[in-house]
Amino acid sequence: MTTTSKDTRVPVTILTGYLGSGKTTLVNHILTNKDHGKKIAIIENEFGDVGIDDALMAKNTKAHIEEEIVEMMNGCICCTVRQDLVVVLNKFAGRIASGNLKLDCILIETTGMADPAPVAQTFFVDDSVQEHFRLDGIVTLVDAKHIEQHLDEEKPEGAENEAVEQVAFADRMILNKMDLVDKADVERITARLKSINSSAPIITAEKSKVSVDLVLDIHAFDLKKTVDMDPEFLNTDNEHEHDDTVSSICVVEDKPLDLDTLQRWVNYLLVNKGTDLYRMKGVLNVADSEERFMFQAVHMIFNGNFDEPWEPSEKRESKFVFIGKNLDHAELKEGFLACIQTPDLVAKRKLALRFAVGDAVECRTADGYVPGKVTQHLYRDDFMPPGVTAPYQIQLDDGKLIWAPEDDDKYIRAKDALFAEKKAKTEA
Structure with missing residues (x-):
């Protein structure tokens, strides 16, 4: 009678999914879930040469396993930095063997442009990796709002459709963003x-919230099934070819940004370039704010908010x-x-305002439109939200000081504007 010894290798989950599908959100969900009690190492890959996801996960990694977060930059994990993955895994293996590291599992978050097959291949063609690690499963996040667009996208000859490959090689799919689609869509x-x-x-x-047990240590990868589907799976001579019309640009700047100008520009991009802009994300240094502005967008869907205060030792810079x-x-x-908030930009914003300092105006309040006069342009005080600068401060006729949130008739208009409008209609 023979007995099969328990596989003591560290299980590894490959988390894939097209750009903006919710991978980093899922990783955050796993990191903040204390119930699983697992010691997890996170290996994450960025398509460009500037990392954003490390900052998006910073709060949770500090509380969990900061020393085991490894970021691989400037390339896609399925091709140019694949050997880096082997190096990272072998370092983990050495630390485990020496007793300096205890790991229950490893989670590899690939870039949204990755074909998971070459990443999975690493666990079968490299002897040192195969000895210490077990590919547990490929989990694919699917953006329910945009997946059809990416599955249908025509690629240049020879280039693979990564969205199709990510679905095809999945051992488990998470259909995410269910709140953005209806039953017929689903x-x-x-x-x-x-x-x-x-x-x-x-x-x-919704928002990548699933049980950790559905992602980690699921024993889902089946090599025979994979080879049956793709007979060339273990052929290391086949190189993954990206669509070279898809690229990334990373901008780093340490001068503070003007929030109003930034919002207008981002809105322009979302409306006019949203189809071709698969993903935007950033950690931004906004003027008049002690907090970082965290920003993400997928096509024309935007999410941004002020997050945690900048650490005293942290360099205040924007990464977009x-x-x-x-x-x-x-x-x-x-x-x-x-x-960037420069003196010239501030002067330009002031020139664009409709009313000069001293102009008589009417401001909308809880009591309706109340007369007053403009006392200051681009006003800000400590009680206003981070980064916000009001176009006007106004002193009402009763002496009270208020500010107008926008240079719009909904909030501020010329004095007696309503009377003049009624008079014009009567005369007509």
Whole structure:
């Protein structure tokens, strides 16, 4: 009678999914979930040469396993930095063998442009990796709002459609952002995913919130099934080829940004370039704010908020990453740098205002429009939200000081404007 010894190798999950599908959000969810009690190492890969996800996860990694966060930069993990993955894993193996590190599992968060197959291949073609680590499963995040667009995208000859590959090689799919689609959309998308990969279970989620047990140590990867699907899976001579029309640009700047100018520019990009801008994300140093502004966008869906205060020892700088198709790098960099708060920019904003200091105006209050006069341009005080500068401070006729949030008739207008409007209508 023979017995099979328990596999003591460290299980490794490959977390993949197209740009903006919610991978970093899922990693954050795992890091903040204390119930699983697992010692996890995170290996994350950025497509460009400036890291953003490390900052997006900073709060949670500090509280959890900061010393085991490894970031691999300036390339896609499925091709140019694949050997770096082997180096990182072998370092982990050495520390485990020496007794200096205890790991229950490893989570590899790939860039959204990664084909998971070459990453998975690493666990079968490198002897040292295969000895110490077990590929546990490929978990693919699917952006329910945008997945069809990416599955249908035409690629240049020879280039693979990464979104299709990520679905095809999944051992488990998480259909994310369910709050952004309706029932008919879900039925259609599910059928489409099943037509590509009928064997992978599909789990639905909002904001990447799923049980950790559905992601880690799931014993889902089946080498025979994978080779049956892709006979060339273990062929190391086949190189993954990206669509060279897709690129990234990373901008780093230490001068503070003007929030109003930044918001207007980002809104312009979302409206006019959203189709080709697959992903935008940033950690921004905004003028008149002691907090970092964390920013993410997927096509035309935007999410941004002021996060934690800058640490005293932390360098206050902005990092902005764009990933998309046919990007004009010079235009994007110029637009970003135009958001720096300079004396010229401040002067330009003042010149664009409709009312001069001293002008008689009417301001909308809880009591309706109340007369007053402009006392200051681009006003700010400590009670205002981070980064916000009001176009006007106004002194009402009763002496009270207020500020107008926008230079718009909804909030501030010329004195007697309503009377003049009624008079014009009567005369007409």
